[in-house]
Amino acid sequence: MFVRFLTAALLCATGFAPPVTAGAQYPLKLQNCGVDLTFDQAPDSAVTLGQAATEILYSLGLAEKVTATSVWFTEVLPEFRDTNAGIERLADNDPSFESVVARKPGLVAAQYEWHVGPQGIVATREQFADVGIPTYVLPADCWHKDNASGSDGTRSTMFEMQSVYAGVSELGRIFDVPERAEALVAQLQAREAAASDKAKALNLQDASAVFWFSSAEMDVDPYVAGRKGPPGYLMAKLGLRNIVESDEEWPAISWETIARANPSIIVIARMDRRRYEADDHEKKIAFLKSDPVTRQMDAVENDRIVILDAHAMDPSIRNIAALETLAAALPVLGLR
Structure with a gap:
């Protein structure tokens, strides 16, 4: 089965700060x-x-x-x-x-x-x-x-x-x-700039995606990434069109709606948390390949399923590693 296990590992993270040369001033x-x-x-x-x-x-x-x-x-x-x-x-x-x-x-x-x-x-x-x-x-x-x-x-x-x-x-x-x-x-910031340049070089023309975080129950509407959260940022950098148009961070969208949009790739979250059954990425994959609606999507039929570190889908220092990892993986999927 062609499923790519991608871990947004961060070897060293950084953050935005104005130039500072001395200790903080208190109060x-x-x-x-x-x-x-x-x-x-x-x-x-x-x-x-x-x-x-x-x-x-x-x-x-x-x-x-x-x-x-x-x-x-x-x-x-x-x-x-x-x-x-x-x-x-x-x-x-x-x-x-x-x-x-x-x-x-x-x-x-x-x-x-x-x-x-x-x-x-x-x-x-x-x-x-x-x-x-x-x-x-x-x-x-x-x-x-x-x-x-x-x-x-x-x-x-x-x-x-x-x-x-x-x-x-x-x-x-x-x-x-x-x-x-x-x-x-x-x-x-240097890593972000380098990853952005690599993403631009992909020059994707008509590729789309959906990011599936989890679901309250296995067969109910999934929590997928809205268009303006970190996954939206990742998709914009990569030249992918988000099929979800909601501004909510993680709206629940029906699989029928997702199937009609027919995304080029499906990115699913891998996590250790087990609050919901769908937190398990292997159960996500099994559902996608067995459900009569989801199994007909092009991304499922062509094994364009990407597994990504769940924490990299929320705002965190792992977002840049996610951008790096996705930019490296997409060429292998044969997207245009």
Whole structure:
């Protein structure tokens, strides 16, 4: 079976930061997803709610500050496997408010507003503030994005890597390691430019795609990538047309609608999480090849199914590795 297993592995990640040559200046004042923050000094510890936040802190050399993690989609980046093994995991998915507070962190760093936000399922930012714990949400989750709908949010403009870089830069300033963030940024921006050039060289003319993250049940409408999230960014860079026109981050679209659009390739998420049956990429493949609607799509009949690291489909430092990996894989699929 011709299925390409693609892991968006990141050997070294970077983030956006303005030029900085000295340590952070305290008190440090930031506005983060509409909330004003002030830090009188670097936090002495952190609990992370979200793999993206965890891997940024690890990439900034701040693993010793991380006392507990939560919300994991895939295995940690290989270079941090030993480090991560020694750090407590509160939950694979959503931790309780009490479990986070019990660690008495100097900062809670969250990947999504829906974990820590106005309707936070772990807690609101106000609830954490009431017990003296500041919170920081990665800007990529609120950068030109409305999370008030109760779904995964709706973007008003196309996702851009600068929103990820901004998170790296700000965390570098919060923890007084701005020079590490600046160095991280320079490398990742260089990789983004090189991958973009390689993607342009593909010169695809009429190729289309759909990115399938998961489904609440195996045979119900799948959660697929909207046109303005990270997969939309990847498709735009690669010259692929997204068959999904919704601005929602992960709308549920019927397989009948997807089959009518008949995408040239199907990119499916591989993850370790098992919240839903369709989190299992092998079950995704089996469904695509057996369902009477999906098995007739050109991408399925011609084995143009690409398996991609799930975490690289959400805003994270892995997005550039996903762009590199897809740019290398598409020529093999024979697309035009």
